[in-house]
Amino acid sequence: MSLKHSYTLISPFYDLVLAAASRSQRADSLAELPQAPARVLLSGVGTGLDxxxxxxxxxxxxxxxxxxxxxxxxxxxxxxxxxxxxGDSQRLPFADRSFDHAVLHLILAVLPDPVACLRETARVLAAGGSVLIFDKFLQPGQWAPVRRLVNPMVRHVATRLDVVFEEVLAQVPGLVVASDQPALAGGWFRRIRLQRV
Structure with a gap:
């Protein structure tokens, strides 16, 4: 089953599951947007909870x-x-440097290729811009046997449980970590702000 098909089926229930649980973390992440008017990409905007x-x-x-x-x-x-x-966040239909900032909330751990998503985000982001991320990631070297066992079943339907953010970022030049904070579920979910250099 493709993600497009599965998320069509999930869309009526998506908000019931995620809205209340993620609202405060989303708000804290979005508070990092600057005051000055800017062009902001919402990649994987979903049902628009942001x-x-x-x-x-x-x-x-x-x-x-x-x-x-x-x-x-x-x-x-x-x-x-x-x-x-x-459109596809792994192949953005925008010119280079089209945006000043980007928001990637609960998208990197959903897509089959999070590296492509982050690489495309870096491509369309102007120098000095920021990327605001809220998502679930394994820590480098974390075994997490239950998550890894369940991952092959759920990755094609809803989300991946095996993404290590540091491994993704290492393959995307031009982005550096400005902040990285634990969010939900004992730090499984994190709020990360990247800067485009």
Whole structure:
């Protein structure tokens, strides 16, 4: 089953599972956006759970693979300057340096190729821009036998449980860690801010 198909099936239930559990962490991550108006990419915008938490002064572009998710996101946009595009975060349909900042909330550990997603994000990001990440990652060298055992079953339906962020970042030049904080589930989920150099 493809992610596009599975997330079409999941979309009606997605918010029930994630909205309350992730709201405060999303808000804390999004508070890192600058005050000055900017072009902000929301990669893997999903059902738009971030949209009500965003400041109004920026121009936002949300991309997601699944039309069912995008339909829900559009309804949450409110007064935001928000453009939505159906597309793949692993192959962004944007020119180099199109955005000042990017938000990757719960997307890197979902995609089959998180390196491609982060590499594409770096490509479309202007120098000095930031990448705000909220997601679940294994720690380097962490065994996590249950997560690794379950991963082959769930990775094609909903999410990956085996992504080590440091291994992903090591393959993407031009991005450096500005902050890295534990979030939920004893640090399994992390809030990370990267800077484009």
């Amino acid at each position: 949209l009500p938490l965003l400041p109004l002064q920026h121009h936002y572009t949300g991309i997601d693979l699944t039309p069912a998710m995008l339909r829900r996101a559009r309804r949450r946009a409110g007064d935001l300057d928000f453009q939505w595009i159906q």
